[in-house]
Amino acid sequence: MITLYDMPLSGNCHKVRLLLSLLALPYQTQPVDLRGGEQRSPDHLRRNPFGQVPVLDDDGLIVRDSQAILVYLAKRYGGTQWWPDDAYQLAQIAAWLSTAANEVANGPAKLRVHHKFGSPIDTAAAGQTADKVLGIIDRHLQHQDWLVGDSVSIADVAVYPYLALAPEGGLNIAAYPNIIAWFHRIRALPGYVTMPGMWQS
Ligand SMILES: N[C@@H](CCC(=O)N[C@@H](CS)C(=O)NCC(=O)O)C(=O)O
Secondary structure, three states: OEEEEEOOOOHHHHHHHHHHHHOOOOEEEEEOOOOOOHHHOHHHHHHOOOOOOOEEEEOOEEEEOHHHHHHHHHHHHHOOOOOOOOHHHHHHHHHHHHHHHHHHHHHHHHHHHHHHHOOOOOHHHHHHHHHHHHHHHHHHOOOOOOOOOOOOOHHHHHHHHHHHOHHHHOOOHHHOHHHHHHHHHHHOOOOOOOOOOOOOO
16 A cells, blocks of 8 residues: 655645556555654654655655655556656656756745745745746747656656745746646646645636
8 A cells, every 4th residue: 555644735745646646546645744843753754864745655665755756656657658768758857856856946845835834045046046947947848748758757747736836935927828838738637636725727
């Protein structure tokens, strides 16, 4: 059985919920009370020494980090549509996973945590990072439907949640028409699931 150590308002957890649902994989969630500090409990630190969610437990195999979990699920359960054989395509997917963990996390995701939960951040730096990454992604999607190749991949799943949650960080996502068109394509996928706070058309 797959168990996702989860927090309903976490975009990182949503990446995993979205892929599990797109793959139609049965799973259960185990909520981790982040406000109460449960992520720093000895039990959770054994699962993830960084004291964060998401963590996946697949019949005793523990995987931490949203990007790593997407890789695991795509390779283990997804077939070549989700984990291509081609080295160049895989490298492109890895590049976007890296963007999700860096620029998207330090731009739109950080602004959201600040606006929604009051975390102190350097708002000017996060704003600059957000503008840059949103512009790059919007231009990238001008001539292609998906971030990599000609079908959805874990690159899209990794980048999507914090872009769709960007309005909660005070960002005007409607200024990026190619991103909005990509939102619509993602939302039309069989098995798509949303979460509270995501951009509404
Ligand atoms: N690189 C990690 C980041 C995970 C992360 O930042 N998780 C947040 C929730 S979205 C968390 O667990 N925060 C609790 C804390 O840091 O105390 C990933 O992609 O999974």
